[in-house]
Amino acid sequence: MTAVEQSLPAKDQPKTIYLKDYQVPGYLIKTTDLRFEIYDGETIVSAMLHLYRNPTAQTPATQLILQGADLELISIALDGKQLSTSDYEFGEESLTIFDTPAEFKLLTITRIKPEANTSLEGLYRSRTMYCTQCEAEGFRKITYYLDRPDVMSEFTTTVVADKKYPVLLSNGNLIDQGDAENNPQNNRHYATWHDPFKKPAYLFALVAGDLAHIEDSFTTCSGRDVTLKIFVEPKDLDKCDHAMESLKNSMRWDEEVYGREYDLNIFMIVAVDDFNMGAMENKGLNIFNTSCVLAKPETTTDAGFQRVEGVVAHEYFHNWSGNRVTCRDWFQLSLKEGFTVYRDSEFSADMGSRTVKRVEDVTLLRTLQFAEDAGPMAHPIRPESYIEISNFYTMTVYEKGAEIIRMLATLLGKDDFRKGTDLYFERHDGQAVTTEDFVAALADASGRDLTQFKNWYAQAGTPRLQVTDSYDEDAQEYSLTIKQSCPPTPECQQKLPFHIPVALGLLGSAGDLPLYLKDAEPDFETGDNTHTVLELTAAEQTFVFQRVQEKPVPSLLRGFSAPVKLQYNYSRDDLIVLMSRDSDGFNRWEASQQLGLQAIYHAMSAYARGESLAGLQLDADLLSAYSSVLQDDSLDQAMVAYMLSLPSEAYLSELADVVDVEAIHHSRMAVRKALARALRDHFVRIYNAYDHQQVYAATADAIASRSLKNVALGYLMLLGEDDLIRACEQQYRESNNMTDVMAALSQLVNADAPLAQQLAETSLADFYQRWQHESLVVNQWLSVQATCLLPNTLDKVKGLQNHAAYDGKNPNKIRALIAGFCGGNAINFHANAGAGYQFLADQIILLNTQNPQIASRLLTPLTKWKKYSPERQALMKKELERIIAEPNLSKDVFEVVSKSLV
Structure with a gap:
């Protein structure tokens, strides 16, 4: 227990859940029959559960404890007999039924109010539709249930709603539909879905709305035809083709690489605008954040196209690594997430450039996950305890979890790793299992002793290798x-x-x-x-x-x-050799990063001595190495772009014992400007050689070419020359794709030159006027302003909160503006004597009751307070203490703040 927890009265101390306390459920559920009567303002949920005592329980259960939250119980009956209030009792988030027999059917009828559900967990309304998000513990906001992943049941779901919601969806296969009974106005209809595969409640899904869809099909390796449908609001129907192609590629890849065939007759995706996560792998009915499914060149950047491909693959791959075989308890979350992130990463590598994908993944890992490992929320990929499970959907569980699977694949080799995963799926199909079960399958199939390797699952922190x-x-x-x-x-x-x-x-x-x-x-x-x-x-x-x-x-x-x-201890000459000649593409890039670090550290030393960085000069050998990379036509252009991109401020901060925000920012900027001056002719040549009128394609080669061209533009804009600024503005005006539009707009917004700022102002106004009805595009508009590195950005962010473009209840808008500023704009977030800290704390307090998941995730910048100067530590800690003092603090926020204050 933390010191903060100890200081609270016993009644206010949130309960900590421990892995060591796990016990099998006393009851299991054979079948779950659900009926949803959806009306404007309320939904009536009838749940018929066929329960039986768990034969593996140590002692026979004599009472049933169901989980439930924010529910109004209308009636409850056991084997057809209505129960009285003496037969059961309510807990804070539970319903206990006394004297339950060995096997019985329980019918509960509850009332919920999706329109008022701002947490976006359970059943809620998003714009024109009703939808669900049940992972991790959202199903308890729908009905009373054994809401834990090791209780798997066969679901049949009937959805009844007004015909103004013509699309009614749930998991599995459609078995019946038609007009609702006892409906003289003939304005209501129903659809019944049956999922023949047992699943835990967190994989349940429901959608009711006025949606359009595109349809395709996929023929599996055994010759079965599977119907594929992507449902969106009608205005977004032209943005689904890339997601559909990605889905078919994923299905084919999973058959070829893992031997996994899809099992239902239909696979559906629904795009939802209000969604806490990226997407959800609900069996047969994946629900996606719109940002992870909608894509077309005019509205979506290259990064957006790649994100759609990766997320579609990730959720599809979960059909086996997460659905057919799921996790026994939430401590095993990385069992499904780490494995599936590894699978989607390998898929993306096969679809594009393997080296580029590896560089992207490692950059994310070393910037964010390493920082998490060094912070107050550090935990193994299989944590031993938690207060709120939503806080453990982390970089550690996902990204480090994937790295651990990658290490297993490396140690075993391709053939034995495939034998191990085959055995895992065959041995545990239809079961809820543990990380130990996964490692055991790989060990048994390969004959390798992986006992010591399991330390990776139990120990947090980033190991350090010192090599001489x-x-x-x-x-x-x-x-x-x-x-x-x-x-x-x-x-x-x-x-x-390890x-x-x-x-x-x-x-x-x-x-x-x-x-x-x-x-x-x-x-x-x-x-x-x-x-x-x-x-x-x-x-x-x-x-x-x-x-x-x-x-x-x-x-x-x-x-x-x-x-x-x-x-x-690499010398500069060693790094130049590696950057120029290494046959391993990743290490060529890594050498370029180390050379960049050396240059930045040299500038930081000068900054610390009070020297001007305006005319910083770089070593001739270093410039020669960068010049040779720019002239090497044999290199992947995307790799050249990455090799020319200096280590980020976030990565530099992660490496520092004490973060000097200003020194990092100004030194890195000085090195960038020095490279721009020295390599100007090369950057001009690259920029001018690019065909700006070519037809957009989201292929690896085309993305690489745009990436390198826009890196060149970024360097040229640092020079502040009017002709280059006008060329940038011309790219903004004339580009036929959002990648180039946003690249140019971002450069104009961040350029510290009068002409650029004048053009930025008119371009921002033009951009919003053009795209104000495209929510995802507006998010990019908000983000580019939130991450502007010039002074007074916080005032602009506060102003944008009152703009018609911003919706303080929409997670995507919050991430674009608030998280964009606080997590992606260090020089401004840490400025103004703690004004940024106070701003973030205000947002967290506001969101605490509205959407606790989003509130807790926004906290990350403040949790790193111990890495800064004493003055900044005091200011950041003050805001954390202000948050912890709030009455009715959610478990999500309390856990992160209390651990941060230790």
């Missing part, structure tokens, strides 16, 4: 010594060694050197092998390579083979 080397020229032996350590985290001070795959190669003057590892097993040597994976299992190990004819440059952690921080 030596070369014996006479013996032609090269030695690598690797030490691993992991800093203490809230759940564990002393860490056991099992870490370290992929590497050795670079000589002519390229990759062959590898001959001393004392290796005979099957290790493959003659001219130039790449291997070392397995680090001890706190310190030395690996010796023989027949090394020259002192090599080690290419360490190729492909980022483990989620660790690597410490090796």
Whole structure:
């Protein structure tokens, strides 16, 4: 218990849930029959549950405890007999029924009010439709139920509504529909859906609305035809084609790579504008945030197209890794999410550039997840406790969880990993299982002992690898010594060694050197092998390579083979060799990042001494390395764009012991301007060589070309030259796609030059006038202003809260404006003597009762208060204390704030 929790009266202390306390449910549910009578203002839910005692329970259950929240109980009957108030009692979020038999049917009728449900959990109304979000514990806001993932039931759902909602959907296959009975006005109708596959309540879905759809089909590997439908508001029907193509590609890929075939007759996606998450994998009826399904060139950026492809794949892949095999309890969340993120990442890599995808994933991991590992909310991918499970839909569970699956795939190899996943699906189909079950299937199929590897599931924190080397020229032996350590985290001070795959190669003057590892097993040597994976299992190990004819440059952690921080004393010359010649694309990019870091750190030292950064000069060798990359036509243009992009301010902050916001911002900007000046001609050549009138395509090559061109534009705009600013404004006006429009608009908004600011003002007004009826496009308009790096942005953000474009109840709008400023604009968020901190705290307090999930997720910038100067620490801590003092604080917000204040 934290000090903050101890200071609260017992009645106000939220309950902590512990993995060690898990017990199997006393009852299970054979079938669930639901009937929803939807009316304007209220919905009546009838739930008939066929329950029976769990034969695996240690002692026979004699009472039934159901979960429920924000429900009005109209009636309750057991085996047809109405129960009196003496037969049951209410808890805070529960209904306990006394003296229950071994098997029985329970009918409850409840009243809920979806229109008033601002939490966006359970059944709620979004614009023109009713929809649900039940993961993790939203189903209890629909009816009283055993709302836990290890209770799986066969669902039949009937939805009855006014005909102004012509589309009525639920999980499974449609088995009946027609006009409602006892309806003389003939204005109501119904649809009945049956899902033959057992599922927990969190996978339930319902939609009722006036929706249009596109339809396609997919023929599975066994020859079955599956109907595919994507439902949207009629105005968005022209934005669905990319999602449909992504869905078909996902279905084909899952068959080919994992042998997984879709199992129902129909697969449906519904786009919803008000949604806390990105999307939800409900069986057969995926409900998506509109931002993750709608895409067309005029309204969607390249990043948006890629996001749609990845999220569609992710939710489809859950049909097996999450639905057919689900998690026993919420501590096992990464069982489905980490595995599925790995699967969607591999899918995206196969659809585009593998190296580029790896760079994107690692950038996200090292910027956000590493920071999470170092903060107050640090937890293993299988946490031991939580207060509110919604707080554990984290970068650790998802992204680090995926990295752990990637390490398993690396250690086992492609064939054994596939054998392991096949065994996992076959052994546990239709079950709710644990991470141990997953690892056991891989171990059994491969014959590998993965006992030590399971430390990754139980220990938080980012391991650090310290690597030293030596070369014996006479013996032609090269030695690598690797030490691993992991800093203490809230759940564990002393860490056991991890099992870490370290992929590497050795670079000589002519390229990759062959590898001959001393004392290796005979099957290790493959003659001219130039790449291997070392397995680090001890706190310190030395690996010796023989027949090394020259002192090599080690290419360490190729492909980022483990989620660790690597410490090796690379010289600038070493990094230039890696950046120029490494056969591993990821490590070429990593070398460019390390060179960029060195340049920024040099500028920060000058800044600390009070020196002007206006005329910063960069090392000639460094500029030569960047110049050679710009002229290397053999490189993927997307990789060139990434290699030219310096480490972000967020990543620099994550690396710092004490974050100096101004030093980081101004030093990084000075290095960017120095590169712009030195490489101006190259950037002009790249920009002018691009065909600005070409037809848009969301292909990997086309995206890469646009990316490099817009990186060049970003550097050129730093020069403040009027002709370049006008070229940028011309791109804004004349581009035929949102990628180039937004790239130009962002550069105009952020350029510190009078002409640029004048053009930015008129362009922002023009943009809103043109796109005000496209909600997702307006979100981009809000975001580009919230992330403006120029002074006085906070005042502009506050002004935008009163603009017609902003809706303070819509999660997408909140993320674009509030999270965009507080989480994506450090130089302004941390300015003005804590005004940004106060602003964020105000928003969290406002959202605490309205939408606790969104409120808790907004807290992240304040949770990092210990990484800043004492003055900023005091200001940030003051706001956290103001939040914790709020009456009726939600569990979501309380958990994050209380852990942050420890």
